[in-house]
Amino acid sequence: MLRCPLPVLLLFCFLVGPGGVSPGWAQQGPPTRAGADPGADALLQAGPMVGYGTHREVQLWVQTTRPADVQLRYWSRTTARGDTASPAVIPDPDTSVTTVQRTAAAEEHIARFTIRALEPGNTYLYRLYLNGQRVQRPYPLRFQTQPLWQWRTDPPTITMAVGSCAYINDPPYDRPGEPYGGDERIFRTIATENPDLMLWMGDNVYYREVDWATPAMMEARYAHTRRTPALQSLLGHTHNYATWDDHDYGPNNSDRSYRQKEASLRLFKQYWANPNYGRPDVPGVFGKFRWGDVDVFLLDDRYHRSPTDAPRTERKTMWGTEQRQWLIDALTTSDAPFKLVVNGGQVTTPATRYETLARFPHEQSTLLEALQERQIEGVVFLSGDRHITELLRRHPEDFYPIYEFTNSPLTAGAGSGSPNPNRVHGTLVEQRNFGTLTVSGPREDRVLTLRTFGVDGETLWKRAIRAETLTVPDGSDEGDE
Numbered sequence: 001m002l003r004c005p006l007p008v009l010l011l012f013c014f015l016v017g018p019g020g021v022s023p024g025w026a027q028q029g030p031p032t033r034a035g036a037d038p039g040a041d042a043l044l045q046a047g048p049m050v051g052y053g054t055h056r057e058v059q060l061w062v063q064t065t066r067p068a069d070v071q072l073r074y075w076s077r078t079t080a081r082g083d084t085a086s087p088a089v090i091p092d093p094d095t096s097v098t099t100v101q102r103t104a105a106a107e108e109h110i111a112r113f114t115i116r117a118l119e120p121g122n123t124y125l126y127r128l129y130l131n132g133q134r135v136q137r138p139y140p141l142r143f144q145t146q147p148l149w150q151w152r153t154d155p156p157t158i159t160m161a162v163g164s165c166a167y168i169n170d171p172p173y174d175r176p177g178e179p180y181g182g183d184e185r186i187f188r189t190i191a192t193e194n195p196d197l198m199l200w201m202g203d204n205v206y207y208r209e210v211d212w213a214t215p216a217m218m219e220a221r222y223a224h225t226r227r228t229p230a231l232q233s234l235l236g237h238t239h240n241y242a243t244w245d246d247h248d249y250g251p252n253n254s255d256r257s258y259r260q261k262e263a264s265l266r267l268f269k270q271y272w273a274n275p276n277y278g279r280p281d282v283p284g285v286f287g288k289f290r291w292g293d294v295d296v297f298l299l300d301d302r303y304h305r306s307p308t309d310a311p312r313t314e315r316k317t318m319w320g321t322e323q324r325q326w327l328i329d330a331l332t333t334s335d336a337p338f339k340l341v342v343n344g345g346q347v348t349t350p351a352t353r354y355e356t357l358a359r360f361p362h363e364q365s366t367l368l369e370a371l372q373e374r375q376i377e378g379v380v381f382l383s384g385d386r387h388i389t390e391l392l393r394r395h396p397e398d399f400y401p402i403y404e405f406t407n408s409p410l411t412a413g414a415g416s417g418s419p420n421p422n423r424v425h426g427t428l429v430e431q432r433n434f435g436t437l438t439v440s441g442p443r444e445d446r447v448l449t450l451r452t453f454g455v456d457g458e459t460l461w462k463r464a465i466r467a468e469t470l471t472v473p474d475g476s477d478e479g480d481e
Contacts, residue, residue, distance in 0.1 A: 040133035043068045045109065046226040048128050049235035050143045051273020052289060053197075055120040058143050058239075059273045060113045063226065064103045064130060070111040072098045074126035076119065077142070108219055108270055121147035139233035144196070146291065154442045155293035161195040161238070163434040164245070164344070164384020165203040165409030168225045173208045181411045183432050183455045184230040190434055191234040192457065197291060198238050200272075201384035201407065202245030202301075202344030212250050215263035222271050241298065242272045243285055245344030245385050246355070249302040253355060256305050265303065274298070282322045288330055293446070294439055295336035297327060299343040308355055314362045318345075324363060328370045331379065337446045337467040338439055342382045348394045348404045351420055354386060372399050375472045380448065380465070382437075384408040387415035389429035389452050391463060392422040400470045405450055407435040427452070429460050 043064050051059040062070050074096050101111040118124065123144045128135040147156050167181035174180060190198065205225045211217040234240075248268070250258040258264070268285055269277055276287040284300035304320030317324070331339055341347070346356040347364070357364040371379060381404035392404040404422075409415075409432055417428045429452055438449045446467040452460040 040130040040135045043130040044128070044135050045223065046232070047235055048072075048126075048141065049273065050237065050239050051112075052241065052275040053143060053145060053239045054275075055146045055148055056118045057114065057116045058118065058124075058145065059275075060115065060126070060143065061271075061273045062103075062111045062113075062128065063223070064109045064111070066103075066109065067105070068103050068109070068130045069100045069132065070103060071100045071129045071132075072113055072115075072126050073129065074098075074115065074124050074143075077123040077125050108223070110270055112273060118145045120145050137232070137236060139191070140237050142237045143239065149292070155439075155446070157438065157440040158292040158294055159193070159195045159436055159438045160197050160199055160291070160296075160340075161190050161193060161434060161436050162199045162201055162382060162405070162407050163190070163410040164201040164407060165247075165387060165412040166200075166225070167203075167206045167409070167412035168228050170208070170224060173210050180413045184228060184411055186410055186432060186434060186455045187228070187231045187234045189453070189455060189457045191238065193436060193453075195238055195436060198234060198240050199296070199342060199382065200240065200242035201342055201382060202243055203247040203384060203408075203412070204242055204244065205248040206412070207247060207250065212258075212260060215260060215267070218260065218263060219267055222267055226271060240272070241274055241289065241296070242268075243298040243300065243342055243344060244268055244302060246302060253308055254302060255307050256303060257307065258302075261303060279322070279326065282320070282326070284320075284323060286319075286323050286326070290336070292439065293336055293338075293443075295330075295334045295339050297330060297339065297341045299323070299327065299341065301344045306360070308359055312359070312361055316360050317363055318357055318360045319363065324367065328367065328374070331371070331376045332374050334376075337378050338448050338470075339376070339379045340382055340437070341379060344383065345385045346383045346392070346404065346406055347381045348392055348402055349420060349422055351418070353418065368396065368402075371402070372396060372472075377472055378467060378470045380405065380470070382407070386417075387412060388417045389427070389433050389435065389460075390417060390420065391424040391427035391450065392420065393424050394422050398473060400472060403465060405435060405437070407433070407452065410434060424463065427461055427463070431455075433460060 045063040045065045047062045049061040051061055098113050103109040103111050123142055126141050149155055169179045169181040205222055207221055211221045246252055246254050249264050274287055275289050278284040284303040286298055286300040288297050301318050305318050306316045310316050349356050350358050352358045383406045386406055387409045389407045393401050395401040414431050416430050432455050433452055436451045441447045448465045451462045454460055
């Protein structure tokens with residue numbers, strides 16, 4: 001038996017108190033750096049994620065593991081002299097503070113902050129606080145506002161990253177055998193390219209058989225994917241926009257008959273931060289935004305979709321009559337030199353083997369004929385789905401060549417490409433990859449440069465398309481260099 005001198009015993013009792021170890025003593029633990037409470041880090045489930053951005057407004061997204069008070073502090077990285085400070089320079093991190101939001105289970109413990117009255121053309125640094133404690137991230141947290149270039153300068157150079165088919169392994173519920181997903185470091189590679197924004201072109205989440213019957217399991221799948229460690233830096237300092245395809249809508253090849261379509265739409269809106277979704281009278285994830293002098297049209301190829309194997313009549317549709325007409329009208333109105341139309345599945349290919357628009361022949365012909373009849377210039381299509389990457393070129397008679405950049409997969413299994421008469425030679429990629437689109441040059445001579453990169457950032461191919469070659473009626477074959 002250990003004997004303890006009475007003075008020591010009295011001191012111990014004073015510190016512990018009558019109820020055992022002091023709660024305050026137990027919670028505080030060893031001293032930590034100010035603002036680096038490990039409890040705050042443990043509260044973070046995913047994010048923060050930077051969503052849409054305009055000249056003076058951005059949206060940020062955060063998810064916690066349980067109810068928590070969430071707050072952001074942000075400041076301009078531009079110094080008083082007008083130049084750009086290093087990330088370590090903090091003019092006054094407490095100058096701009098958001099209101100506190102309390103996350104709740106009813107909203108998947110998600111908080112979103114719409115930050116307004118920012119100044120155009122600035123880079124802002126920000127910090128995340130949970131329950132009053134700063135959450136440390138091992139990568140920079142930043143967002144930007146678009147520059148006000150109109151009537152002042154040439155348009156800015158813009159770089160967009162693109163990708164689709166992001167499968168994150170979950171062994172208890174995955175298909176047997178070799179893991180279907182892999183190379184998650186590709187997300188870190190994309191982040192190191194420092195694009196202005198990331199376009200997620202569908203199959204950004206893969207619902208499993210155990211998921212798509214109930215909204216609760218669908219939400220669990222979203223949360224599982226979103227908290228992927230390698231993904232966080234890309235979310236934290238790149239503006240993210242998304243549309244969906246079948247696997248993040250419902251089962252494989254799903255259509256408008258999917259009975260959980262409303263729950264799926266709600267979850268998409270919860271987990272992404274696009275500026276708009278559908279129209280008041282037409283639900284869906286389709287929408288439009290502008291970055292610099294480029295217009296981007298995000299299409300919804302699932303919510304209104306007829307069954308793929310339905311008879312090929314005029315009523316068979318991928319997008320629904322209202323969405324298709326909205327697209328045609330919005331393209332007609334656009335004055336952008338490049339109009340990027342993003343769809344989950346391929347649009348311009350004549351191949352009907354896969355879930356392409358060619359299996360909806362009336363809709364494909366209606367769209368392509370409308371481009372010609374309305375003399376809509378500068379249209380380039382972007383798509384995913386195929387588990388390959390390729391650049392397609394379709395040249396209608398008396399019109400400019402129409403390009404489609406298909407990019408896939410990010411982390412899902414890669415496929416093999418079947419022959420396609422529209423494929424540009426040397427652009428087929430049959431491995432995990434991502435792409436970028438850079439728009440550069442003076443206002444009257446804008447150039448769209450397409451690049452494809454491997455998992456570790458190696459360049460696989462590069463092509464350039466001049467805006468002047470996507471004009472009516474004198475388009476030429478010189479757009480592909």
